[in-house]
Amino acid sequence: MSTAIVELLGASKRFGGTQALNGVDLTLRKGEVHALVGENGAGKSTLGKIVAGLYAPDSGELRVDGVPVSRWDPIRAQRAGIVMIAQELSLVSQLTVEQNVFLGAESSRLGVLKRGTTDRFRALLELAEFDLDPKAPVGTLSIAQQQKVEIMRALARKARVIVMDEPTSSLTAHETAQLHTLIRGLREQNRSIVYVSHFLDAVLEVADTVTIMRDGVRVRTAPAAQETKSSMVEGMLGRELSVTFPPRRPSVNESVPPLLTLEGVTTAAAHDISLQIRPGEIVGLLGLVGSGRSEIARAIAGADPITGGRMIYRGTEVSRWNTRKAIASGVVMVPEDRHAQGLVLERSVKENISLAFLDRFSTLGVISSRRERAGAQELADALSMRPPRIGLDVGGLSGGNQQKALLGKWLVGEPDVVILDEPTRGVDIGAKATIYRLIADLAERGVGVLLISSEHEEVLALSTRAHTVSGGTIVGEIDPATLGVSDLLAHLFSVDLTIGATA
Numbered sequence: 001m002s003t004a005i006v007e008l009l010g011a012s013k014r015f016g017g018t019q020a021l022n023g024v025d026l027t028l029r030k031g032e033v034h035a036l037v038g039e040n041g042a043g044k045s046t047l048g049k050i051v052a053g054l055y056a057p058d059s060g061e062l063r064v065d066g067v068p069v070s071r072w073d074p075i076r077a078q079r080a081g082i083v084m085i086a087q088e089l090s091l092v093s094q095l096t097v098e099q100n101v102f103l104g105a106e107s108s109r110l111g112v113l114k115r116g117t118t119d120r121f122r123a124l125l126e127l128a129e130f131d132l133d134p135k136a137p138v139g140t141l142s143i144a145q146q147q148k149v150e151i152m153r154a155l156a157r158k159a160r161v162i163v164m165d166e167p168t169s170s171l172t173a174h175e176t177a178q179l180h181t182l183i184r185g186l187r188e189q190n191r192s193i194v195y196v197s198h199f200l201d202a203v204l205e206v207a208d209t210v211t212i213m214r215d216g217v218r219v220r221t222a223p224a225a226q227e228t229k230s231s232m233v234e235g236m237l238g239r240e241l242s243v244t245f246p247p248r249r250p251s252v253n254e255s256v257p258p259l260l261t262l263e264g265v266t267t268a269a270a271h272d273i274s275l276q277i278r279p280g281e282i283v284g285l286l287g288l289v290g291s292g293r294s295e296i297a298r299a300i301a302g303a304d305p306i307t308g309g310r311m312i313y314r315g316t317e318v319s320r321w322n323t324r325k326a327i328a329s330g331v332v333m334v335p336e337d338r339h340a341q342g343l344v345l346e347r348s349v350k351e352n353i354s355l356a357f358l359d360r361f362s363t364l365g366v367i368s369s370r371r372e373r374a375g376a377q378e379l380a381d382a383l384s385m386r387p388p389r390i391g392l393d394v395g396g397l398s399g400g401n402q403q404k405a406l407l408g409k410w411l412v413g414e415p416d417v418v419i420l421d422e423p424t425r426g427v428d429i430g431a432k433a434t435i436y437r438l439i440a441d442l443a444e445r446g447v448g449v450l451l452i453s454s455e456h457e458e459v460l461a462l463s464t465r466a467h468t469v470s471g472g473t474i475v476g477e478i479d480p481a482t483l484g485v486s487d488l489l490a491h492l493f494s495v496d497l498t499i500g501a502t503a
């Protein structure tokens with residue numbers, strides 16, 4: 001066994017009424033990829049944050065290089081070579097990629113880069129095999145690209161321990177493979193990685209050791225070679241579970257009038273979009289990251305102004321469409337970025353859920369708090385939120401539970417058209433199954449659903465129809481019932497190549 005770098009003995013951590021960790025032991029060895037798995041709220045991020053000095057444990061002992069540590073914070077951790085890539089990204093959106101990468105590192109002061117950083121940046125880029133523009137403002141990047149910037153930031157700090165909290169939640173299969181190659185390279189250099197993930201296949205592929213968490217307690221630590229997907233799920237949930245998709249919805253007859261029709265709709269970021277959504281239909285959008293799926297969603301949701309073409313909702317052409325109008329008429333979007341576009345972190349789950357739909361809970365502008373509470377609680381229960389207390393601030397929820405609150409926020413208003421952009425991002429395997437059922441139930445009730453997910457499998461399994469997207473426009477329609485994931489990928493890449501060749 002190689003040497004232990006970080007050891008936690010009986011670590012506990014409490015937030016208000018929540019015991020996030022309860023007597024957890026963890027040993028992180030040199031040159032080890034150590035995965036943490038567990039349900040939403042199991043304590044993985046809390047454990048990672050303790051390792052990286054963002055939280056100090058309430059009790060228990062922490063040893064770094066065998067030496068007990070009494071004072072522990074991010075600066076001390078960084079000095080000891082330990083950094084974290086947080087689940088909720090922490091980049092400064094006004095600064096460029098390069099500035100963010102070196103922010104707080106020795107080669108920058110207040111965002112002013114020292115000489116030679118451009119070369120260092122290039123070297124890092126090569127090491128990571130990422131494709132990023134150093135001068136691009138981070139605010140203009142997709143979540144997936146921001147995740148890459150965070151990874152580069154950790155590399156720039158020459159960390160010997162990197163805690164990666166769900167690093168692949170917005171990456172495509174190809175990008176995940178790239179990241180795994182990078183992780184193996186870091187392991188070769190005897191660095192250690194804590195790898196938190198809900199993607200159990202990825203865990204088995206890259207980890208040496210797996211620690212399974214449940215309700216703040218460590219269930220077991222074992223070599224990854226001894227675990228299987230089902231043994232991990234069993235450990236996480238305390239029961240067996242195989243995620244199955246609900247039966248595919250029957251296709252909706254073409255004679256049924258569509259809820260929503262787009263004819264050549266164009267915005268700043270999407271062009272010439274034509275599609276229809278009928279009641280009870282789940283329409284999938286399939287494309288690679290950056291293909292323009294979210295931009296199409298934003299046009300429909302009124303988030304980006306429509307500059308050309310026509311959008312017809314319930315038989316009437318809409319004009320000067322914006323999010324307020326969209327929401328008021330029952331067209332809602334669950335956005336990809338739950339912080340920037342979704343949740344108010346300082347407000348309770350209940351308030352977040354009812355914020356968008358005050359009308360539903362109010363008579364003549366007076367909110368009925370009883371109805372508000374009942375509606376919110378019903379959804380929290382349906383989504384098995386943990387803890388199920390809707391009075392808690394959203395900011396204190398674990399990542400996956402925030403995602404559930406975000407879904408709840410938009411479903412409570414009983415919308416007519418729902419756009420779901422990455423609805424299962426960061427959600428555990430049990431909750432995923434619930435969300436799939438919820439999506440199918442929406443359609444069953446006659447809601448029109450537009451579904452975007454980088455987990456192509458989800459789109460293929462749930463959609464009644466699906467369009468392929470590339471270069472900001474719809475390039476084709478596929479039959480989700482007959483196309484497999486590997487065929488789809490081949491198709492998407494060839495579409496992209498063709499577009500690239502003709503552009």
Ligand SMILES: Nc1ncnc2c1ncn2[C@@H]1O[C@H](COP(=O)(O)OP(=O)(O)OP(=O)(O)O)[C@@H](O)[C@H]1O
Nearest residue numbers: 015020040041042043044045046396397398399400
């Ligand atoms: N800052 C905080 N304030 C209040 N409660 C918190 C805070 N951070 C975590 N918790 C609570 O501690 C518990 C563990 O949360 P943690 O974020 O570690 O879970 P997780 O395993 O990372 O879950 P996920 O898979 O959803 O990211 C949860 O019940 C969460 O609500």
Ligand SMILES: [Mg+2]
Nearest residue numbers: 045087398399
């Ligand atoms: Mg977490």
